[in-house]
Amino acid sequence: MKQFDFNDFWEDSDYARKEYIGEFPSDELIGSVEEELGYKLPAFYVEMMKLQNGGFPKNTCFPTKESTSWASDHVEITGILGIGRDKTYSLCGGLGSQFMIDEWGYPDIGICICDCPSAGHDMIMLDYRKNGKDGEPEVVHVDQESDYRITFLAENFETFIKGLVHADVYDTSEEDLKETLEELKTGSYSDLLKELLQNEDGLDRQLRNLLIKLTEKKGYFALHADELSHLVYDVQFYLYSKHKKVSSKEEYLKEYPQMIAFGNNEITTNGYAPGFVEDWMNLRMENQEIKKKLLGGLTFEKAYEEKVINELKRYD
Incomplete structure (x- = not known):
């Protein structure tokens, strides 16, 4: 030593x-x-x-x-x-x-x-x-x-x-950032996210612009515990829960990586910190922004869902 x-x-x-x-x-x-x-x-x-x-x-x-x-x-x-x-x-x-x-x-x-x-x-x-x-x-x-x-x-x-x-x-951050921003503009989503975005007028463009803004602010593409990352978590949950049943928090957290975290697609963070996603979901549930549906499963509270949609429109 x-x-x-x-x-x-x-x-x-x-x-x-x-x-x-x-x-x-x-x-x-x-x-x-x-x-x-x-x-x-x-x-x-x-x-x-x-x-x-x-x-x-x-x-x-x-x-x-x-x-x-x-x-x-x-x-x-x-x-x-x-x-x-x-x-x-x-x-x-x-x-x-x-x-x-x-x-x-x-x-x-x-x-x-x-x-x-x-x-x-x-x-x-x-x-x-x-x-x-x-x-x-x-x-x-x-x-x-x-x-x-x-x-x-x-x-x-x-x-x-x-x-x-x-x-x-x-360090190739400047080159990497330029390449990442180009991928976010024109690259492909995961199969699951492409499926969820079908027939969602304008959401593809809004989500891309949100991801670009987040990446420009950070200098790289990753989701953490900041305000813009939370909005990206919100958008993914909104899309998933709108088209598929979310039976439980555990089920959603298991499915989450198939959207932006991983996949044979161009728009991916190539990894994620599960704790950040779970903390976000715990916060939404504690604030009653994610709640149980009468017939079972989880969904956004209506007013909060509208807030997410309006926030996303800022990136149109």
């Missing part, structure tokens, strides 16, 4: 403190996590977590020799999972390693150690196949979007951490 300076390694973040950063791990906790996962954790990782137990690094990109679903020459991480169970994004937490293997279908080759901006659709894993469960694991990128394709990154976790570089190295 003396060969690497961690003083400027971590990004300070309220969200990281809430969801990632745990208490300094005791030897007992380390041992119990290793027993639960069935693998010995790399010594460099353990010592690193004793300085800060998980979080967001400032340098988030690792160069690759081959392309992945993320980029042609690198992969990017969001956070590093800490040792523990209490934090959502810890090795044995609610969205930890075993959850990604059991629920998301990631290969049982080791430990999911870093999540990525795709919100679950690619991961960084410690791969123990070569050196065994007690040996030094390699670091690989696993791409769910490409049938869980495995791309070798580094011979060990220390090499991976020391090889991380800042996202500015790969």
